[in-house]
Amino acid sequence: MQPDAELAAWIKLSLVPGLGGQSLRRLLAAFGMPQQVLAAGRAALARIVSVEIAGRILSDLDSPAVDAALEWVAVEGHAVLTLADGDYPRPLLEIPDPPALLYLRGRRELIARPGLAVVGSRNATPQGVSNAEQFARSFSAAGLTIVSGLALGIDAAAHRGGLDRAGSTIAVLGTGADILYPQRNRALGERISREGLIISEFPLGTPPHGSNFPRRNRIISGLTRGCLVVEAALASGSLITARLAAEQGREVFAIPGSIHSPHTKGCHALIKQGAKLVESAQDLLQELGMEGFEAPTAANNPVLTGLLADLGYDPCDIDTLCARSGLTADAVSAMLLQLELDGKVESLPGGLYQRTS
Numbered sequence: 001m002q003p004d005a006e007l008a009a010w011i012k013l014s015l016v017p018g019l020g021g022q023s024l025r026r027l028l029a030a031f032g033m034p035q036q037v038l039a040a041g042r043a044a045l046a047r048i049v050s051v052e053i054a055g056r057i058l059s060d061l062d063s064p065a066v067d068a069a070l071e072w073v074a075v076e077g078h079a080v081l082t083l084a085d086g087d088y089p090r091p092l093l094e095i096p097d098p099p100a101l102l103y104l105r106g107r108r109e110l111i112a113r114p115g116l117a118v119v120g121s122r123n124a125t126p127q128g129v130s131n132a133e134q135f136a137r138s139f140s141a142a143g144l145t146i147v148s149g150l151a152l153g154i155d156a157a158a159h160r161g162g163l164d165r166a167g168s169t170i171a172v173l174g175t176g177a178d179i180l181y182p183q184r185n186r187a188l189g190e191r192i193s194r195e196g197l198i199i200s201e202f203p204l205g206t207p208p209h210g211s212n213f214p215r216r217n218r219i220i221s222g223l224t225r226g227c228l229v230v231e232a233a234l235a236s237g238s239l240i241t242a243r244l245a246a247e248q249g250r251e252v253f254a255i256p257g258s259i260h261s262p263h264t265k266g267c268h269a270l271i272k273q274g275a276k277l278v279e280s281a282q283d284l285l286q287e288l289g290m291e292g293f294e295a296p297t298a299a300n301n302p303v304l305t306g307l308l309a310d311l312g313y314d315p316c317d318i319d320t321l322c323a324r325s326g327l328t329a330d331a332v333s334a335m336l337l338q339l340e341l342d343g344k345v346e347s348l349p350g351g352l353y354q355r356t357s
Contacts, residue, residue, distance in 0.1 A: 004070055009034035010082045011069045014101045015203055016056050021097050023049050025083075033084065069204055072103075072178065077193070079104040087112060095222040095248050099201035103177035106197040110170055115224035116144040116284075117245065118162075119238040120154025120231040125263050128231030129157040130337050131255060135230065136161025136169075138281035142290055143167050147224050149174070149216065150185050150192070154230045154238070159188060163195055172220045173200040174212035181208045199223075217241040218248075225288055226251035228278060232266030239266050242275070251287055253278045280341050307335050308344060308355060315352040 013024055013034045026048050031037045037045070038057065045054035073080050081088055081102040089111045092098045104111075118136050120128060136146045136158040146162030148155040150171040162169030171192045175181045177200040180189035192198055201219065202212060217240050221227050227245035229252075232238045242252050252275040257264030271277050278284050310324040321332050336353055339345035346356050 006033065006035060007073070007080060007082070008066050008070060009038055010084075010101060011066050011080065012063060013037060013057070015063060015065055016053065018053055018056065019049065021100060023053070024100050028083075065203065065205075072204055077106060078177075079108055081108075081111075089223055091115075091224070092219065092222045095218060097218065098222070099219065101201060103200045103202075103204065104197060105177045105199075106193045107168065107195070108197065110145050110168055110197040111199075111223070113145045113167065114143065114288075115147045115170065116288075117147045117220050117224045117227040117241060117250075118154070118158035118230060119148055119220065119227065119241050120158075120229055121233060121236050121238065121263060121266075122151050122153040122155075123263075124153035124157070124231050125261075128154060128257075128263060130333065132157035132230040133161040134334060134337050134341070135228065135255075135278075135281055135284075137164045139284070140165035140167035140169070142281070142285055144225075144288075144290075145170055147172065147220050149213070149220055150180070150182075150189055151213075152182060152184060154232075156185055156188055158230070159192060159196070163191065169196040170223065171196065171198050172216050172223070173198060173202070174216045175208050176200055176202050176204040176206040178204050179207065213237065214240050218244045221245035221250055222248055224250060226253060226284070228253040228255070228284060229267055229270055229275070230255050231257065231263050232270075233262050234265045234269060236266045239270070242270055251276065253284050253287070255279075304335055304339060304342075304344075307332070308339065311345065311353065311355055313355055315348055315354045317351050317353070321353075 027037045030048050031040050042054050042058060045057055072078055081104055083100055116139050118132060120132060132154045140146055140162045145167045146158050146169040148158045150173060159169045159171060169192060177198050180186045221241050221244045227242050227250055229238050229242050246252050254267040254270040254275045255278050256267055276287055307325055310321055318329055318332050322329055336345055344356060345353050347353055
């Protein structure tokens, strides 16, 4: 960890009103580390930034906000990562506007693992939520850390799936790292802070502002090897993440759906623009060069095999399957989705399912 004086200088610069990331990097290029920037004179600073910004940099050097951030960092599991740290995520250094600071809460080691962004609509359908959780679970089992934004709908489902396996999950916030938003995902966010990792570039105490969420999307995509859009309307904010991923040289993937559903129009648009169509976890893993992983299937999972036996060869509904198997409706629904992805089961009108082989 950096000495307090050095970290305090980084935090101080990040809190200067009006000092954007590009200007901050120009100051660092001109003067060196943040302590040297703060020691420079107003005239020297004004050659890089405006006179007004130069004055702000030199004022309030003992800001209470800096002290509060240093106290927060002292808590176990909390950290602030800077551009100068050796474990700053290399993929983020490759994007046009890497954040100067990252507030971390949780398992810091996850930022060094290969990541996959899984994003989609806040107003997701039950099928979309189920798809996101099941796919994320398979990718996490393959060793990919699932990266998303803690939003309702697809994001939350992706985080849950990631937490269920070894790859775990990273939530990139549009608020300060000490504020979990939305409130409905607070419990999930707390779990991620214990079993996964919370990341934010925004100062502690930053409330939810609409402009912050599109900005954090560049970090979601930048941390990863690719971006999977599970379900999205044409106006979905997740398309911003997909566009940023493409601009950053990441792979873009999309799950197709019904041509009649507005919830999948965004995914279909991405596929038309060149995104890779994903029907199974293996499709994406092969594109990322992880062909050796075998996603759970009925062939190598005795629980799925047992459910197939309970299903029999006649159409059957979930309630009947619950009675036959002794499993909960949520468990049966999740397993039926996996069997559908494997091509072993098809859904029929009226909530029925039937074996295909």
